Amino acid sequence: xxxxxxxxxxxxxxxxxxxxxxxxxxxxxxxxxxxxxxxxxxxxxxxxxxxxxxxxxxxxxxxxxxxxxxxxxxxxxxxxxxxxxxxxxxxxxxxxxxxxxxxxxxxxxxxxxxxxx
Amino acid sequence: xxxxxxxxxxxxxxxxxxxxxxxxxxxxxxxxxxxxxxxxxxxxxxxxxxxxxxxxxxxxxxxxxxxxxxxxxxxxxxxxxxxxxxxxxxxxxxxxxxxxxxxxxxxxxxxxx
Numbered sequence: 307x308x309x310x311x312x313x314x315x316x317x318x319x320x321x322x323x324x325x326x327x328x329x330x331x332x333x334x335x336x337x338x339x340x341x342x343x344x345x346x347x348x349x350x351x352x353x354x355x356x357x358x359x360x361x362x363x364x365x366x367x368x369x370x371x372x373x374x375x376x377x378x379x380x381x382x383x384x385x386x387x388x389x390x391x392x393x394x395x396x397x398x399x400x401x402x403x404x405x406x407x408x409x410x411x412x413x414x415x416x417x418x419x420x421x422x423x
Numbered sequence: 424x425x426x427x428x429x430x431x432x433x434x435x436x437x438x439x440x441x442x443x444x445x446x447x448x449x450x451x452x453x454x455x456x457x458x459x460x461x462x463x464x465x466x467x468x469x470x471x472x473x474x475x476x477x478x479x480x481x482x483x484x485x486x487x488x489x490x491x492x493x494x495x496x497x498x499x500x501x502x503x504x505x506x507x508x509x510x511x512x513x514x515x516x517x518x519x520x521x522x523x524x525x526x527x528x529x530x531x532x533x534x535x536x
Binding site: 310312340347348349350352355397399401409410411412413414415416417419 | 429431454455457459464465466467468469472474511513515517522523524526527528529531
């Protein structure tokens with residue numbers, strides 16, 4: 307159980323375009339999802355906490371107007387990288403935990419590798 | 424000082440060896456401790472989950488937590504080439520649905536056949 311699916315697995319886009327990444331909880335409802343970014347040979351850095359039906363909470367230093375998060379349903383959160391630039395190239399991973407288990411571990415999607423040319 | 428410190432490696436061992444992976448942390452509020460395994464270009468996969476101090480064993484894996492020393496370990500017995508991956512420690516305090524995990528940098532392990 308607790309499967310998180312992410313799509314697409316990889317995307318290449320041109321500088322200045324926008325890219326949308328989807329994160330779905332397949333067998334549970336998630337009022338909260340987390341978006342991480344991982345640069346090569348580095349750990350996961352939390353970007354934002356996605357809250358169903360309300361605004362996302364962004365970590366310090368993450369531009370909310372650049373990384374738009376929409377959590378419109380209990381099973382879907384989307385991250386849109388707007389006006390992407392080469393420095394946004396990274397591995398983006400979403401995660402969630404089943405409801406009512408605030409101290410349980412997070413379950414992760416398989417990530418989206420974004421390359422901005 | 425980072426909240427969670429982890430030696431990035433790489434760590435290379437022969438097949439069958441016992442592997443010891445470690446993390447230290449500074450935040451005494453951390454109560455929940457996890458180890459994730461991440462293969463290249465994949466999302467992290469949960470290996471072990473422990474609460475507070477003590478040991479937990481699952482097959483070839485043993486997780487240890489020493490809260491007095493703010494030190495956690497993961498031991499892998501009879502290591503296999505398929506264990507080659509990056510191992511990430513993660514931890515959190517008490518909290519609700521928005522409870523965040525703080526990750527170590529990850530240790531790259533290579534098990535040589």
